[in-house]
Amino acid sequence: MSEFVWGPLMATYLFLGGLAGGAYLISALVDLFKGEDYEVLSKSGALVSTVAVIASVVVLLLEIKRFEVAPLSFLNAFRQFPGSMISVGTWLLTCLLVVSVVTVILAFFGGNWLVRKIVDVVGIVLSLGTAAYTGLVLSYCRGIPFWGSPFLPALFTVSGILTGLTLAMLMIPVAAYIMPKALNSFWELYERKASYVGMIGQTEKYCQVLTVVEIVLLALYMGTTPTTGILLGGSSVSLLFYVYIALGLLLPLGIGYLNSKWEHQGKDMMIVLSAMIGQVMVLLGGFILRYVVLIGGQLIH
Amino acid sequence: MTDKVSRKDFLMAAGASLLVAPMALEGLDRGQRAPVQHLGEQRAVVVDVTRCIGCKACQIACKVWNKLPAEKTEVSDGEFTNPKFFSPITWKIVRFKEIGDYDEDAAGTGGLKWRMLSDNCKHCLEPSCVSVCPAAALWKRSDGPVLYDLDRCVGCGYCTMACPWGVPRFDDDLHAVRKCTMCHDRIDQGLEPSCVSVCPTDSLQYMNLEEARRVAVDAEANGLYTYGVDEVGGTSWIYISDVPFSEFGLPEYSTVTQKGFESDILVKFAGAGLFVGGAILAAVKLYAERREAIMKSGSEGGN
Ligand code: SF4
Ligand code: SF4
Numbered sequence: 001m002s003e004f005v006w007g008p009l010m011a012t013y014l015f016l017g018g019l020a021g022g023a024y025l026i027s028a029l030v031d032l033f034k035g036e037d038y039e040v041l042s043k044s045g046a047l048v049s050t051v052a053v054i055a056s057v058v059v060l061l062l063e064i065k066r067f068e069v070a071p072l073s074f075l076n077a078f079r080q081f082p083g084s085m086i087s088v089g090t091w092l093l094t095c096l097l098v099v100s101v102v103t104v105i106l107a108f109f110g111g112n113w114l115v116r117k118i119v120d121v122v123g124i125v126l127s128l129g130t131a132a133y134t135g136l137v138l139s140y141c142r143g144i145p146f147w148g149s150p151f152l153p154a155l156f157t158v159s160g161i162l163t164g165l166t167l168a169m170l171m172i173p174v175a176a177y178i179m180p181k182a183l184n185s186f187w188e189l190y191e192r193k194a195s196y197v198g199m200i201g202q203t204e205k206y207c208q209v210l211t212v213v214e215i216v217l218l219a220l221y222m223g224t225t226p227t228t229g230i231l232l233g234g235s236s237v238s239l240l241f242y243v244y245i246a247l248g249l250l251l252p253l254g255i256g257y258l259n260s261k262w263e264h265q266g267k268d269m270m271i272v273l274s275a276m277i278g279q280v281m282v283l284l285g286g287f288i289l290r291y292v293v294l295i296g297g298q299l300i301h
Numbered sequence: 302m303t304d305k306v307s308r309k310d311f312l313m314a315a316g317a318s319l320l321v322a323p324m325a326l327e328g329l330d331r332g333q334r335a336p337v338q339h340l341g342e343q344r345a346v347v348v349d350v351t352r353c354i355g356c357k358a359c360q361i362a363c364k365v366w367n368k369l370p371a372e373k374t375e376v377s378d379g380e381f382t383n384p385k386f387f388s389p390i391t392w393k394i395v396r397f398k399e400i401g402d403y404d405e406d407a408a409g410t411g412g413l414k415w416r417m418l419s420d421n422c423k424h425c426l427e428p429s430c431v432s433v434c435p436a437a438a439l440w441k442r443s444d445g446p447v448l449y450d451l452d453r454c455v456g457c458g459y460c461t462m463a464c465p466w467g468v469p470r471f472d473d474d475l476h477a478v479r480k481c482t483m484c485h486d487r488i489d490q491g492l493e494p495s496c497v498s499v500c501p502t503d504s505l506q507y508m509n510l511e512e513a514r515r516v517a518v519d520a521e522a523n524g525l526y527t528y529g530v531d532e533v534g535g536t537s538w539i540y541i542s543d544v545p546f547s548e549f550g551l552p553e554y555s556t557v558t559q560k561g562f563e564s565d566i567l568v569k570f571a572g573a574g575l576f577v578g579g580a581i582l583a584a585v586k587l588y589a590e591r592r593e594a595i596m597k598s599g600s601e602g603g604n
Contacts, residue, residue, distance in 0.1 A: 005458040005461045005462060005471065006458055006462065010458075063457070064455045064456050064457045066454075066455050066456045066476045066477075068476075069452070069453075069455055070455075073435075073436050073453075073455040076435065076436045076437055076453065076455075077435040077436065077455075079437070080434070080435050080436070080437055083432065084432070084433050084434055084435040084459070085433060085459075085563075086433070086435035086457060086459055087435045090435065132570070132574070135570075136566070136567070136570065137459075138462075139566045139570070140433060140463060140559075140562070140563050140566065141433075141459075141462040141463045142429050142463055142464075142465050142533070142554075142559060142562055143429070143461075143462060143463060143464050143465050143466065143467050144462055145552070148562075148566065149566075150566050150567075150569035150570035150572070150573050151573060153566075153570045153574075154570060154573045154574055154577055157574065158577065205588055206585065209581060209584045209585065209588070210581070213577060213580065213581060217577065220573075298462075
């Protein structure tokens with residue numbers, strides 16, 4: 001191929017879509033199973049999901065290059081459901097946005113218990129669908145053999161959940177500093193540092209499980225897809241691919257291990273700081289993963 | 302009232318969905334329909350590589366008829382294929398290929414074969430580009446050509462990525478993709494596509510699809526290679542050659558159509574997803590049980 005049709009903007013769109021799905025999934029699961037102890041994470045997840053969906057749509061508009069037909073094209077895209085995967089994604093992202101906004105309203109301003117649970121369950125389906133969509137949209141590209149694997153959507157789904165959970169966690173102390181008044185519960189939680197540290201301890205275990213699953217899926221994807229060699233050596237993106245493995249997968253695993261040791265030694269500040277470094281790395285890795293898969297595929301088109 | 306769903310309930314529900322999902326997916330239309338319908342009504346072009354002399358008249362005729370400007374090209378890697386890639390203003394490319402190793406003791410061309418293939422949009426019978434376009438900007442006309450509406454295209458690039466040969470190309474000036482139209486405007490006037498009309502060796506021949514497929518079957522019976530009879534469910538441009546098409550960089554494709562390809566990926570993904578989901582749930586459950594056990598033994602130890 002002479003040039004890249006899909007580049008950093010598309011990678012950002014896929015990254016944000018997966019992250020939005022993951023963040024909402026965590027928000028809903030935490031609300032269903034963890035109750036009040038983790039309320040702040042549930043709120044953070046719903047907020048992250050809302051912002052990420054909006055951001056992904058903005059990025060998509062920048063990517064499609066035709067602002068003048070944008071309103072009409074969205075209408076057209078809705079009407080092509082379920083024929084085109086991008087239409088499926090447009091529906092999923094729109095519905096996820098509605099569900100995320102409703103969840104934010106219910107979570108911050110209160111609402112019926114049952115309604116919240118129903119919204120959670122609907123949202124779980126939508127969020128998993130959205131995260132999977134970001135991979136399926138690539139796998140359906142018959143002209144790009146590197147993407148034509150069922151392990152790719154699985155990999156992107158797991159990575160979406162991991163990045164969503166990570167950003168939802170990262171946003172808690174950040175939001176506590178930026179908007180202490182508006183987000184009272186964030187602030188309170190941050191004041192009770194021990195409880196955030198406890199939450200880090202718990203969520204890092206889940207992150208470790210997700211990271212290991214991501215590594216397994218990456219191995220399955222790379223092992224079963226033709227032309228994998230392009231990422232392993234020689235191409236302009238192979239270095240980035242190794243950065244993703246080192247910083248986006250292995251480093252956070254190492255940090256998680258260290259934190260579990262420090263947990264018993266009461267090194268709270270160290271845990272919060274190192275967790276934040278790990279969280280930033282997971283997010284960076286998530287973006288690089290999308291980028292190298294996108295570019296790698298087009299290199300061998 | 303508690304607002305928690307018990308972990309057991311959730312795991313049971315997840316388990317039930319594990320059982321139900323494959324059954325539901327089995328019912329999906331796998332999209333592998335009979336690849337060709339209404340053959341007689343459709344027009345087609347047969348491209349016979351063995352007759353091509355590489356004069357590039359077709360490449361030029363395409364430019365002329367469709368009023369496509371020239372683009373700056375370069376000869377690279379000792380190749381005569383020029384330009385190398387489709388673009389919004391290059392819809393037709395004659396691919397040149399030197400095949401074999403030169404042997405000075407061998408007679409004639411020294412064991413070398415010099416082959417050319419006139420390449421463009423294949424006007425698939427079930428086009429991937431049409432299938433994936435979220436704006437319904439592309440469609441397959443019942444008599445063969447795969448056409449598009451510049452005003453509907455949003456420039457998402459999905460058709461370029463999905464097309465098995467990366468044919469549609471985004472035009473920065475028009476803000477839409479463009480590609481070969483099989484000269485539908487000439488076909489409407491009862492004329493042949495422009496490239497066909499100028500070919501001096503009849504390497505390109507315009508006929509109806511049924512006939513084209515018969516020609517290809519006969520060629521296969523004579524030991525020649527064909528491309529486009531089965532690939533991606535069949536195309537309206539059918540190629541015949543005495544050397545494998547991989548020589549020209551044309552990838553191998555099964556008879557599965559785009560829809561079949563999509564449902565195949567979806568079914569396999571659902572399988573992988575259920576497996577991975579189950580594994581994550583099991584890991585989480587094990588972790589929770591271990592934690593509970595540790596906490597229990599801790600509190601017992603404290604008593
Ligand atoms: S060759 Fe590509 S652009 Fe042409 S009809 Fe087939 S899928 Fe569409
Ligand atoms: S680039 Fe245009 S024609 Fe191609 S899929 Fe997107 S909207 Fe459809």
